[in-house]
Amino acid sequence: MKIHIVGGGAIGLLHAGLLAQTGQEVTVWTRTDKQAERLQAEGIKLEMLNGDVRDIAVNSYSLASLQPGWAGQAGADAEQSSAWILLTVKQSHIDDRLLDQLRLLSSGKTAILCLQNGIGHMDKLAASLPGALIYAGVTSVGARRLDDARHVRHTGDGPLWFGAYAEDKKDDNLQNLLLNILKSAGFRAGLSNEMKDRIYQKLLINAVINPLTAIYDTTNGELPQHPSRLTLMRSLFEETSAILTADGMKSGDNGWQLVMQVCAATAANVSSMLSDVRTGRQTEIDWINGGVSGLARRLGIASPLNDAVTTLVKQLH
Ligand code: PAF
Secondary structure, three states: OEEEEEOOOHHHHHHHHHHHHOOOEEEEEEOOHHHHHHHHHHOEEEEOOOOOEEEEOOEEEEHHHOOOOHHHHHOOOOOOOEEEEEEOOOHHHOOHHHHHHHHHHOOOEEEEEEOOOOOOHHHHHHHHOOOOEEEEEEEOOEEEEOOOOOEEEEEEOOEEEEEEOOOOOOOHHHHHHHHHHHHHOOOEEEEOOOHHHHHHHHHHHHHHHHHHHHHHOOOOOOHHHOHHHHHHHHHHHHHHHHHHHHOOOOOOOOHHHHHHHHHHHOOOOOOHHHHHHHOOOOOOOOOOHHHHHHHHHHHOOOOHHHHHHHHHHHOOO
């Protein structure tokens, strides 16, 4: 099975390494030529959960090298064959250029699994790639990239749920194929037809932990330790939970417990948003709390805390 991993960050390299180990034909599409050259020459250096370190060969090219007619050059049957694209880039990288590149990559029968935090991106993808099958994914696996090209550490296990974004646009064979491949690569993968709910549950967790860890510059574990930070977490949780529930989120009862559990389970971690702020990268605030504020506006509900943290985080970078 051809599997294209779009994005050479921690999550992209982890999936590429684990899938390539099972004998799948994996290609990693990167943003820079430099990273693609290193990956093509040296492969992925993967530190497994048990501490084993392996070098795993993959194909790698830069996204910029994709040209019209790419599928024809890549192999005689590329137009007819089916493939999966695992989209692992950050929300902020899903721009018009990337959408053009995804269009070039998705020849033949292609399904795209989106593994982003936040909301808003799948509408964009579905509108720009009407021929592709779009799948939503929610993952709790942890990974950290340890150099600028090929060294990744698998830092945490967790479920990976995926399902068709639109019920009438799916392919049972393709999704079962991916499910089996993911499982044989060691992922705790499952198909779900409740993806909106799963996305909203993850969004709720990210909407509380990510902006506040970025604003207070603390690890996930330290965040709830201070009483005033805990009060703010709870208020942001209540506001966000009410908005997501008004937009159809079903399972809201143990949401607060889940937020606290994630803080405890990832206590030593720096959230992705704080990491972006510290390294001067654009954060995903527009698609996390900004996304929640957008839903609230559509529903005619006020979202003062989500609006405020969105403004504050934008001023940090
Ligand atoms: O974005 C992140 O960092 C993670 O999704 C989470 C759950 C907040 C843990 O760090």
